Amino acid sequence: MWIEKLSDGVVQVQTPIGPRYLMPSFLQRVYFLWMFRNFPILPHAVLSNGQQRMVDRMCSEQRFVSMAYADGMDDAPVIGTVEKRPTMKTGPDFLPPRRPVTSESTGLAAEVRQRS
16 A cells, blocks of 8 residues: 555645645655655644645646546545645734623623622
């Protein structure tokens, strides 16, 4: 199984539009075998910065293999799966607006303090 993955393995990338299959070079397959040695599926967020860049670069270079692998016709061994979800943008520009504090909530806090 390891030899099949080393010679013909592909890496599956789960994207919002469906699974895509990357065909890495031989050295990249060796690295991916090491990367997925303990887990068959890894979220993109848990990868190191270098690993994330490598996956992103392979995706941006359009190094996808044909959809025959997706149909299971050629049965290329999958080295591992990267779950690539859309990133949530955070920061003051992307956060939802905060609701103002009403007098009721401050009144409840004062009432609780009085009862204690």
